[in-house]
Amino acid sequence: MNIILFSEKDCFNSEDFSFKNSVKPEFVFFKNDERFLHIKKILKLSSGCNFKAGFINGKIGTAVINEFSNEKITFSFTETASPLPLPPVKLILGFPRPIQLKRILRDAASLGFSELFLTGTELGEKSYLKSNLSDKEKITEYLLDGISQAGQNLLPQFSFYNSVQEVLQKINEKQNASFLQNVQNGFSQALFLKEKKILLDISENAETLGSFKLKRGEHVIAAIGNERGWTERERELFRNEDFKTYSMGKRILRTETAVCAALSVIGSNCGFW
Numbered sequence: 195m196n197i198i199l200f201s202e203k204d205c206f207n208s209e210d211f212s213f214k215n216s217v218k219p220e221f222v223f224f225k226n227d228e229r230f231l232h233i234k235k236i237l238k239l240s241s242g243c244n245f246k247a248g249f250i251n252g253k254i255g256t257a258v259i260n261e262f263s264n265e266k267i268t269f270s271f272t273e274t275a276s277p278l279p280l281p282p283v284k285l286i287l288g289f290p291r292p293i294q295l296k297r298i299l300r301d302a303a304s305l306g307f308s309e310l311f312l313t314g315t316e317l318g319e320k321s322y323l324k325s326n327l328s329d330k331e332k333i334t335e336y337l338l339d340g341i342s343q344a345g346q347n348l349l350p351q352f353s354f355y356n357s358v359q360e361v362l363q364k365i366n367e368k369q370n371a372s373f374l375q376n377v378q379n380g381f382s383q384a385l386f387l388k389e390k391k392i393l394l395d396i397s398e399n400a401e402t403l404g405s406f407k408l409k410r411g412e413h414v415i416a417a418i419g420n421e422r423g424w425t426e427r428e429r430e431l432f433r434n435e436d437f438k439t440y441s442m443g444k445r446i447l448r449t450e451t452a453v454c455a456a457l458s459v460i461g462s463n464c465g466f467w
Contacts, residue, residue, distance in 0.1 A: 196345040201250045218270045248347030277347050280308040281466040282413030288315040288420035290449040292325045297450045303340025305457040313355040317422035358428045388412040393437040400441040408464040
């Protein structure tokens, strides 16, 4: 952990929680919490010490330990800085093996992305969708591990789908809703068009991902298959939604390698790093 993350749930009295109150809210980690163990055994802190902390989806700042016992740690928090914004990168990911997904969530969250669409695929193992990693709390746990490693506190969004067709339909619905909201708010239609869609696949005729760039204000949706890749029918579904195919070379990559490599290339080329 390069930052200790916490939320309203860690407040003594979450009903009255607000950083705007004249009296600072107090937070608590109990002895069975890995954050308690990290502060005690790794950081080796005591009462009166401070540590870098971040309120999830809020500000980054400094926490001061008010009480440190064998049962709990209580602390107060002072906001000092805004976190780095999440890169404007959304991922469509064919649901991989659960052990792969753990690594992907942690490493991808460390590198940075804004939203993850986890979907079943025609060649993917259907049982993966029923694993404990299809549980929202588990997904959140691994994403939190990733962003805390990066010293950040903004949590990417995520959602589950049974098929490529279903996830593409949902993305279209969200885009249409966003477009209508922009129109109602008086924004230009151009804002709705600043989205690029890319399909990462093995293809001799495709441009390499190294040539991909975003202009200022644009964002991207990148689709990456699981170990067995996409079927021709799924590729056609992506093409029908204006996804452009990019290649990551002739080497066949593990899903976790492909995800991290793609985020690294996009992040570097588009100035997110």
